[in-house]
Amino acid sequence: MSNWNPGGQPPYDPHRQQFPPPPGPYPPQPAPPAGGLPPHVPHPYAPNPNSPYPHPPYPVPPVPAPPGLFTRLWRRIGPIHTARRVFKPSRPGIVEDLAVVRMQKIRTMVGLGAMVWLSATYKIAESVQDAASDRFNQSWISVLVLCVTFPVAVGILLALASPAARRELLRRAAKCFGAMVALVAAVFVFPLTILTGFMDGRFATNPVMSVLTYTGIALTFVWVLPFIFWGIGLALLHVFRTADIHETMPPLLAMTLVWEMALIDLFTNPYEGVPLPVRIVFMLGAPVSVTAVGLWELHRLRVHHGLAVQGLLMR
Incomplete structure (x- = not known):
């Protein structure tokens, strides 16, 4: 026994027996009075100005x-925000x-990696810039196809939903239409500036207009x-924020979109020069994988969150 171990217990228990915790090294302190300590009595936890360590010894993280x-x-x-x-x-x-x-991001990264491998192996694109340009064009075509598919889907929902729910469906779909208009308007800024001559400095006729133009x-x-x-x-990841209408609508539209794109690829033949088995794998890989992820998402929404496709009709 010692002052540091008043209970006489070892610092560890080799036999794994339960011992009561030893008493603290300090006796219990009385509570301070209700009105606080008098001015001439220092607080027991106040730093001592005469001590070489007037502040706590632990480091304080800097405040940015x-x-x-x-x-x-x-x-x-900013544009990203x-x-x-x-x-x-x-x-x-x-x-x-x-x-x-997480699964959608993994599928997207795998798809991009497969497209890069296909372009590098079979020389579909002459350079990395051409491959990136082809990928951007494909994404833009997907956006345009989705802009056509979404109003048709909303029209079907309005026809099947109850009359009392149609106003709420239109209110929720307004932000989706707004996102479409914003993206299409932003893309058409470039051809508009080129056709009007704004990009070439046509309107920079004086110093003020030059500053505005540049x-x-x-x-x-x-x-x-x-x-x-x-x-x-x-827009492609969140399917033009159609989850604002109902959580089951993004996977349904995503599955519809990829099969539409597969049908377009069947007529445009973007994999010319690729062997037929590889071409079939790449033409069916995207729709099959997206369909599998979409069905899994619908299953998780129904099992874990109680959201079914029938909720789209708001009945």
């Missing part, structure tokens, strides 16, 4: 400086399954172009 005005403004109205606000669903109480989101050109490349690229990715 607040961001500047430009940083806060860019985070608020704006694209997230426009193309991500934001309905209150929406269900987001993280496992499904500022507009800079904003086109610094803001509009990142908004387009980020918006296309988010």
